Amino acid sequence: xxQSPFTPGVASGRLAAxxxxxxxxxxxxxxxAHEALVAADRCYFCHDAPCITACPTDIDIxxxxxxxxxxxxxxAAKTILTQNIMGGMCARVCPTETLCEEACVRxxxxxxxxxxxxxxxxxxxxxxxxxxxxxxxxxxxxxSIAVVGAGPSGLACxxxxxxxxxxxxxxxxxxxxxxxxxxGIAAYKTPEGFAQAEVDWLLGIxxxxxxxxxxxxxxxxxxxxxxxxxxxxxxxxxxxVNGLSVEGGDKAGVxxxxxxxxxxxxxxxxxxxxxxxxxxxxxxxMTAVDAAVQAKLLGALNVTLAYRxxxxxxxASVFEQDLAASKGVRIMTHVVPKxxxxxxxxxxxxxxxxxxxxxxxGQTVCVAADQVLRAIGQTLESDGLPDLESGKIAVSxxxxxxxxxxxxxxxxxxxxxxxxVTAVAEGRDAAMDIHDVLMGAAG
Amino acid sequence: MADLTSDFxxxxxxxxxxxxxxxxxxxxxxxxxxxxxxxxxxxxxxxGSEGPPVVNVNGPRYGAIYGADRRLLGLNNIELxxxxxxxxxxxxxxxxxxxxxxxxxxxxxxxPCEEEAWKAILPLVEDTGAxxxxxxxxxxxGMSERGMGAAVGQVPEYIEMVTxxxxxxxxxxxxxxxxPNITDIRKPAAAAxxxxxxxxxxxxxxxxxxxxxxxxxSPEPSIDGKGSHGGYCGxxxxxxxxxxxxxxxxxxxxAGIPISGIxxxxxxxxxxEYITLGCGNVQVCTAAMTYGFKIVQEMISGLSEWMDExxxxxxxxxxxxxxxxxxxxxxxNLNYVAKxxxxxxxxxxxxxxxxxCEDTSHQAISMSxxxxxxxxxxxxxxxxxxxxxxxxxxxxxxxxxxxxxxxxRTEKVVxxxxxxxxxxxxxxxxxxxx
Ligand SMILES: Cc1cc2nc3c(=O)[nH]c(=O)nc-3n(C[C@H](O)[C@H](O)[C@H](O)COP(=O)(O)OP(=O)(O)OC[C@H]3O[C@@H](n4cnc5c(N)ncnc54)[C@H](O)[C@@H]3O)c2cc1C
Ligand SMILES: Cc1cc2nc3c(=O)[nH]c(=O)nc-3n(C[C@H](O)[C@H](O)[C@H](O)COP(=O)(O)O)c2cc1C
Ligand code: SF4
Numbered sequence: 001x002x003q004s005p006f007t008p009g010v011a012s013g014r015l016a017a018x019x020x021x022x023x024x025x026x027x028x029x030x031x032x033a034h035e036a037l038v039a040a041d042r043c044y045f046c047h048d049a050p051c052i053t054a055c056p057t058d059i060d061i062x063x064x065x066x067x068x069x070x071x072x073x074x075x076a077a078k079t080i081l082t083q084n085i086m087g088g089m090c091a092r093v094c095p096t097e098t099l100c101e102e103a104c105v106r107x108x109x110x111x112x113x114x115x116x117x118x119x120x121x122x123x124x125x126x127x128x129x130x131x132x133x134x135x136x137x138x139x140x141x142x143x144s145i146a147v148v149g150a151g152p153s154g155l156a157c158x159x160x161x162x163x164x165x166x167x168x169x170x171x172x173x174x175x176x177x178x179x180x181x182x183x184g185i186a187a188y189k190t191p192e193g194f195a196q197a198e199v200d201w202l203l204g205i206x207x208x209x210x211x212x213x214x215x216x217x218x219x220x221x222x223x224x225x226x227x228x229x230x231x232x233x234x235x236x237x238x239x240x241v242n243g244l245s246v247e248g249g250d251k252a253g254v255x256x257x258x259x260x261x262x263x264x265x266x267x268x269x270x271x272x273x274x275x276x277x278x279x280x281x282x283x284x285x286m287t288a289v290d291a292a293v294q295a296k297l298l299g300a301l302n303v304t305l306a307y308r309x310x311x312x313x314x315x316a317s318v319f320e321q322d323l324a325a326s327k328g329v330r331i332m333t334h335v336v337p338k339x340x341x342x343x344x345x346x347x348x349x350x351x352x353x354x355x356x357x358x359x360x361x362g363q364t365v366c367v368a369a370d371q372v373l374r375a376i377g378q379t380l381e382s383d384g385l386p387d388l389e390s391g392k393i394a395v396s397x398x399x400x401x402x403x404x405x406x407x408x409x410x411x412x413x414x415x416x417x418x419x420x421v422t423a424v425a426e427g428r429d430a431a432m433d434i435h436d437v438l439m440g441a442a443g
Numbered sequence: 444m445a446d447l448t449s450d451f452x453x454x455x456x457x458x459x460x461x462x463x464x465x466x467x468x469x470x471x472x473x474x475x476x477x478x479x480x481x482x483x484x485x486x487x488x489x490x491g492s493e494g495p496p497v498v499n500v501n502g503p504r505y506g507a508i509y510g511a512d513r514r515l516l517g518l519n520n521i522e523l524x525x526x527x528x529x530x531x532x533x534x535x536x537x538x539x540x541x542x543x544x545x546x547x548x549x550x551x552x553x554x555p556c557e558e559e560a561w562k563a564i565l566p567l568v569e570d571t572g573a574x575x576x577x578x579x580x581x582x583x584x585g586m587s588e589r590g591m592g593a594a595v596g597q598v599p600e601y602i603e604m605v606t607x608x609x610x611x612x613x614x615x616x617x618x619x620x621x622x623p624n625i626t627d628i629r630k631p632a633a634a635a636x637x638x639x640x641x642x643x644x645x646x647x648x649x650x651x652x653x654x655x656x657x658x659x660x661s662p663e664p665s666i667d668g669k670g671s672h673g674g675y676c677g678x679x680x681x682x683x684x685x686x687x688x689x690x691x692x693x694x695x696x697x698a699g700i701p702i703s704g705i706x707x708x709x710x711x712x713x714x715x716e717y718i719t720l721g722c723g724n725v726q727v728c729t730a731a732m733t734y735g736f737k738i739v740q741e742m743i744s745g746l747s748e749w750m751d752e753x754x755x756x757x758x759x760x761x762x763x764x765x766x767x768x769x770x771x772x773x774x775x776n777l778n779y780v781a782k783x784x785x786x787x788x789x790x791x792x793x794x795x796x797x798x799x800c801e802d803t804s805h806q807a808i809s810m811s812x813x814x815x816x817x818x819x820x821x822x823x824x825x826x827x828x829x830x831x832x833x834x835x836x837x838x839x840x841x842x843x844x845x846x847x848x849x850x851x852r853t854e855k856v857v858x859x860x861x862x863x864x865x866x867x868x869x870x871x872x873x874x875x876x877x
Pocket of ligand 1 (some may be wrong): 091094095146148149150151152154163171172173177178179180181184185186189214215216217233236237238239258261286287290409410411412417418419420421423
């Protein structure tokens with residue numbers, strides 16, 4: 001090893017091989033059978049359980065936990081997957097501390113919720129490891145539907161449509177399906193190629209054709225799709241990123257956090273990935289935390305997360321903030337970038353302290369930086385799309401857009417909360433609505 | 444500090460906690476460890492007649508029923524009496540008793556229902572210096588097929604006869620251990636008394652099949668694909684055993700006979716409950732087999748703390764104190780009216796009370812959109828189901844209504860006087876009208 005965390009500048013191979021493996025292993029290792037039984041026994045089987053209400057996909061959580069407790073994890077998995085075909089991914093990436101587990105009555109009773117997410121993973125892993133697909137298709141309806149984007153929303157929509165007997169073509173601009181499951185989610189939440197394995201398993205329903213490297217807008221127009229298919233679902237997520245208009249923002253070493261993460265997720269060998277010695281991440285959401293934590297895990301010596309408001313306003317959950325802190329990420333609050341200094345490449349970043357109301361205090365601070373990651377939000381690339389609302393595709397019930405025959409869901413659609421599970425719920429619900437419309441059950 | 448010493452039919456022990464006749468008391472090694480751990484006495488694993496010892500199965504002997512977290516609630520066994528040589532057992536009993544003179548040493552015996560058999564073994568047992576004997580008329584499997592154990596315990600005449608022989612050929616106390624596999628426990632208890640028994644002990648194990656393996660379709664424990672009913676014990680049998688104890692304690696022909704309580708005793712609290720129902724001491728098997736001998740320390744500290752708190756200085760102070768409160772249904776006060784009450788500060792909104800009451804009882808709990816659960820007094824019959832299914836201790840309680848107030852369900856004034864079924868107007872054979 002020639003490089004170390006102390007090597008100045010942006011460098012790869014800062015750690016020894018075993019350290020990469022340890023750093024990027026499962027954040028929450030899978031429960032074994034015994035642990036699953038112990039955890040399942042804690043569920044009270046609540047009436048009209050609050051955890052179900054808290055789950056965006058309305059999984060019948062008490063029922064699936066009871067199925068685990070009684071030794072039928074595959075039945076539990078079917079309960080989960082019936083509501084949420086990406087139950088396996090959601091079990092790994094959902095911020096359960098603000099969803100189902102926050103609502104768990106045992107969180108209220110003892111401050112320790114039932115481990116719903118980990119139990120969900122136990123059940124879905126059990127079924128998926130067995131191989132085979134648990135659902136079958138209804139007789140063909142003769143209808144075909146185009147789905148744009150092979151992320152959680154698009155795939156959930158496609159699966160439900162295929163199950164209902166429709167033929168589905170899913171097109172995606174990228175080389176691999178999965179959307180942010182494949183390119184965005186932190187590596188330690190979904191290690192060992194789970195994202196692709198889940199997509200392969202999901203496609204086992206049949207009736208879904210995947211087209212890679214095909215982008216709406218570039219390779220095909222919405223009008224073309226409307227003409228060629230009985231319905232169109234748009235689930236293309238947020239492809240653009242917000243710019244950072246600050247002096248020196250074009251220096252070498254300044255990049256988008258989503259690109260940094262995407263490179264990381266696609267890296268064959270993490271030791272080849274360059275990372276700075278002093279990394280500064282600008283932002284306060286899930287992407288910012290993920291970028292900061294993973295920079296640290298790649299061997300950066302100092303990682304600072306700089307956010308313009310207080311910690312209570314950060315979009316990243318308390319659990320995520322604590323995770324970052326536990327990995328050694330320093331969280332700075334109430335700072336906005338004023339200038340990025342350096343001769344060609346970034347050397348330091350200058351912040352101004354701001355008040356709660358975002359007015360400047362006049363006091364500044366400089367932080368050493370050889371790499372700056374921008375994580376201040378993604379945007380919709382919106383040429384030729386239905387009407388927008390606050391920068392996203394405006395949708396009414398179940399994802400209907402301003403254009404007839406076109407539905408949308410997931411991150412690109414208005415409402416929602418930029419979570420995988422919400423994207424799945426919206427894709428599924430749009431599929432049900434498309435089905436009703438195409439089969440004449442709804443207007 | 445409370446005095447835990449026990450004097451059960453003249454047998455003294457430093458505390459009322461004995462180990463029941465079973466694997467924990469099968470040999471010198473175990474019994475010495477038990478005494479070191481603090482047990483007040485042991486009933487040695489049942490001895491059989493001289494000659495080749497019985498043989499046990501060579502596969503699994505136990506089956507189990509679990510609660511949450513694999514907590515063992517019920518154990519079933521198909522083990523027989525001791526499978527070790529009679530003389531080895533007798534020598535060990537003698538040695539251990541000599542080394543622990545302050546502990547109770549009882550020898551459990553099961554030999555064929557013939558006078559000669561008893562006449563032969565009793566002097567050998569007498570010679571060990573043990574403090575008394577317990578007659579195993581309870582073992583429900585194996586031995587009963589050979590005309591012993593429960594096969595004797597189910598015939599009161601045999602009990603009386605064998606007990607008489609024992610009193611004739613043995614000088615120290617004779618305890619008769621009863622089988623619960625019978626419809627009226629008072630009959631064998633009365634027979635034991637008639638035969639001159641110094642005490643009865645109960646219960647032995649209950650006929651049971653704990654589970655069926657759904658792959659092999661064999662009952663568990665499975666011996667090469669077949670299973671046999673075994674004897675059930677552990678926490679699950681405590682309610683059955685306590686009911687039987689109480690029947691003997693208040694039965695016309697049986698009241699007053701000393702009782703050694705057995706069945707599911709797991710904590711000091713269980714033991715205290717048995718004693719309030721009239722038991723002079725208690726015996727423990729499954730709890731020791733589940734957690735080891737050390738549990739006796741909790742039993743000792745717990746019982747003595749509770750006794751101090753209640754001002755009891757000796758076991759005799761509270762022995763039988765609950766017996767007068769065990770009565771027949773017909774004498775329960777029908778003018779007593781209670782209502783469930785939910786403590787909103789403790790409620791965690793799980794809604795189990797609602798599901799139970801709404802689906803299976805009296806629709807007497809309301810649920811608001813905010814998940815607030817409240818009792819509807821107009822509907823509540825005070826059945827207690829909500830209390831029983833609530834996962835939080837003391838969150839739902841039964842509150843008695845004060846006499847003079849109006850029960851909103853019946854719209855009747857709660858009467859201060861006691862009135863039971865025997866005088867109730869709806870009772871066709873009411874003995875006294877108002
Ligand atoms: C770094 C990061 C970390 C995250 N971590 C979590 C987390 O831990 N937990 C959680 O619940 N959520 C997390 N999220 C959010 C979550 O990933 C998204 O909410 C979710 O993936 C949205 O799904 P989607 O299907 O709407 O869009 P995407 O997953 O973005 O998928 C959109 C797909 O459409 C394709 N596409 C885009 N434009 C076109 C086009 N013009 N033509 C064809 N195809 C196109 C893309 O290539 C992509 O495959 C994270 C997001 C990011 C960025
Ligand atoms: C494995 C096993 C073997 C037993 N063997 C005997 C025995 O030989 N003689 C006897 O009188 N009771 C025997 N019993 C019954 C126990 O002494 C006791 O009466 C019964 O288990 C109930 O008490 P518990 O609930 O504390 O276990 C046995 C119980 C078990 C579990
Ligand atoms: S999908 Fe997410 S929110 Fe819903 S139950 Fe599973 S882990 Fe919880």
